[in-house]
Amino acid sequence: KLNKPHQFWQTQPMPNINEMDKLKPGPIQLGVLAEVRKDPFNLIEKYEWFNVDLRNEEQAQQVYTLLKENYVEDDDNMFRFDYSIEFLRWALLPPGQYADWLVGVRVNQKLVGFISGIPVTLYIENQQNKVKMTEINFLCVHKKIRSNRLAPVLIKEITRRVHIKNMWQAVYTAGIVVPTPISQTRYYHRSLNAKKLIEVGFSSLSARQTISRQQKLYKLPEEPKTPGLRPMKKKDVAQVTKLLNEYLKNFKLYFKYTEEEVKHWFLPRKDVISTYVVEKEQGIVTDFLSFYNLPSQVINNPKHTHLKAAYSYYNVATQTPIVQLMYDALILAKNEGFDVFNALDIMDNEKFLKELMFCSGDGQLNYYLYNWKLEKDMLKPEEIGIVLV
Numbered sequence: 333k334l335n336k337p338h339q340f341w342q343t344q345p346m347p348n349i350n351e352m353d354k355l356k357p358g359p360i361q362l363g364v365l366a367e368v369r370k371d372p373f374n375l376i377e378k379y380e381w382f383n384v385d386l387r388n389e390e391q392a393q394q395v396y397t398l399l400k401e402n403y404v405e406d407d408d409n410m411f412r413f414d415y416s417i418e419f420l421r422w423a424l425l426p427p428g429q430y431a432d433w434l435v436g437v438r439v440n441q442k443l444v445g446f447i448s449g450i451p452v453t454l455y456i457e458n459q460q461n462k463v464k465m466t467e468i469n470f471l472c473v474h475k476k477i478r479s480n481r482l483a484p485v486l487i488k489e490i491t492r493r494v495h496i497k498n499m500w501q502a503v504y505t506a507g508i509v510v511p512t513p514i515s516q517t518r519y520y521h522r523s524l525n526a527k528k529l530i531e532v533g534f535s536s537l538s539a540r541q542t543i544s545r546q547q548k549l550y551k552l553p554e555e556p557k558t559p560g561l562r563p564m565k566k567k568d569v570a571q572v573t574k575l576l577n578e579y580l581k582n583f584k585l586y587f588k589y590t591e592e593e594v595k596h597w598f599l600p601r602k603d604v605i606s607t608y609v610v611e612k613e614q615g616i617v618t619d620f621l622s623f624y625n626l627p628s629q630v631i632n633n634p635k636h637t638h639l640k641a642a643y644s645y646y647n648v649a650t651q652t653p654i655v656q657l658m659y660d661a662l663i664l665a666k667n668e669g670f671d672v673f674n675a676l677d678i679m680d681n682e683k684f685l686k687e688l689m690f691c692s693g694d695g696q697l698n699y700y701l702y703n704w705k706l707e708k709d710m711l712k713p714e715e716i717g718i719v720l721v
């Protein structure tokens with residue numbers, strides 16, 4: 333039957349337009365643990381639920397291939413995210429992870445659907461609202477079985493598995509608009525390898541532009557400028573944790589990190605996450621920058637199979653000017669082989685996007701909170717203090 337727009341989302345505890353003023357800030361529905369369904373939702377014939385063990389090479393390969401072939405594409409279907417296995421292990425095996433929150437659907441041992449949750453403690457609009465919840469990501473249904481209404485079942489099943497743990501909220505992002513975004517952020521791109529961006533069709537040349545002029549325009553120094561800038565090491569964890577937690581208090585939506593979590597999310601991992609600290613005299617760390625590695629597969633290009641993209645993660649500048657710190661991030665990313673450096677207009681990113689010659693992207697990334705009414709309906713991008721990969 334014809335699907336009314338957002339037929340599924342109208343059934344979920346998300347504020348809709350006409351009840352916006354009635355709801356008071358906080359949970360929209362109070363969950364009752366005893367009422368949570370104990371058994372998994374029904375699946376259509378031959379489909380079965382499957383908890384993915386990402387530490388198992390073969391199962392990790394199955395998730396990797398499902399995403400590589402069926403996950404998010406840009407609006408013109410020219411690029412598709414190509415998350416690596418090591419990246420997925422970083423993103424989905426944080427401290428405190430639950431085995432049944434990596435939810436797969438299989439048909440004849442083949443993975444055809446996936447959705448993930450990780451446990452987070454989110455601060456919403458002030459220190460009082462410290463909410464244990466889940467961060468949902470990687471919702472993906474194989475292209476060949478779309479519109480079997482499998483996505484709503486994946487969402488309902490992971491919601492059930494979160495409810496069983498007595499958690500009643502979720503945070504997630506998406507390029508599409510469904511009921512009801514709490515913030516609509518935009519992404520920006522800074523060219524590092526102008527020639528390749530033109531060859532893959534990411535950038536285009538106007539009449540007066542030439543490749544060599546573009547290369548000159550975006551040229552970067554060989555080495556970073558900030559004295560004391562070096563890759564983060566284990567010994568920096570305590571100072572980075574302090575700097576990060578202090579900085580994030582500036583925002584309306586942010587996580588608080590334990591040292592354990594900082595170790596997981598920020599210690600450098602080859603081809604996954606790069607973090608650099610600024611160390612002054614007596615080993616004092618005053619700033620740090622970080623970016624993650626998320627290539628996109630270039631669909632149908634004769635010359636290139638991938639676009640190497642670095643994505644701004646968390647950057648804290650307490651002594652170094654943020655523009656200088658991020659200029660060094662561009663240089664470091666270029667030297668690590670990236671073609672483009674991406675950033676959202678969240679946190680303090682607006683302060684460097686223009687000056688460092690970022691160009692506006694062609695879409696937006698919407699932030700969502702499940703089962704939570706904010707004081708105001710929307711947050712400005714600069715009030716968002718969380719990055720979802």
Ligand SMILES: CN(C)Cc1n[nH]c2ccc(-c3ccc(F)cc3OCCn3ccnc3)cc12
Binds near residue numbers: 675
């Ligand atoms: C966040 N995380 C949930 C993945 C995700 N889902 N949906 C999305 C829509 C946009 C972005 C995004 C975020 C930052 C950015 F600089 C560029 C982006 O997309 C460019 C378009 N594109 C899509 C594939 N290859 C290129 C990420 C996502």
